[in-house]
Amino acid sequence: MTAFQLQQVKVGVGEDLEDIVTSIVSENIPTFAADVESSHEKLSDPQALALGTLSDCIEKHGKAPPADIDLGDGLVCDLQVWRDALFSRGVVERRENGNHRKVFQRLHQALARKGCIGVQDEFVWIKSYNGGGVTRGFT
Secondary structure, eight states, X not given: OOOOXXXXXXXXXXXXXXXXXXXXXXXXXXXXXXXXXXXXXXXXXXXXXXHHHHHHHHHHHOBOOOTTSOOTTOOBEEHHHHXXXXXXXXXXXXXXXXHHHHHHHHHHHHHHXXXXXXXXXXXXXXXXXXXXXXXXXOO
């Protein structure tokens, strides 16, 4: 399994004047599943922010996967919980014309193509992540 490191980054200031902080994937460590390494694809800033947000969501709202998703001890998160967190953090901005749904869809499909996440039905998980020695998911 390949590890990557998350770094805390200030992304804004909330209404309560406290910093809004998220995690991004550090570029100085080789990362992710073998298919990402072999293709030498890097994550865009929004993809890295989305992956950090998913990690936070799994940490806070993660649950055991249904029987048809075999992750060992890994956890899944509801796709809707992750999407709402991306909206609330401003990673994906809500738009009146509904384009935010397409932006979210393209974002999570790109992460899935790169081997970073798994998506099935209404669940999402990190396929390979080792942060601080705690495994979040498996390939």
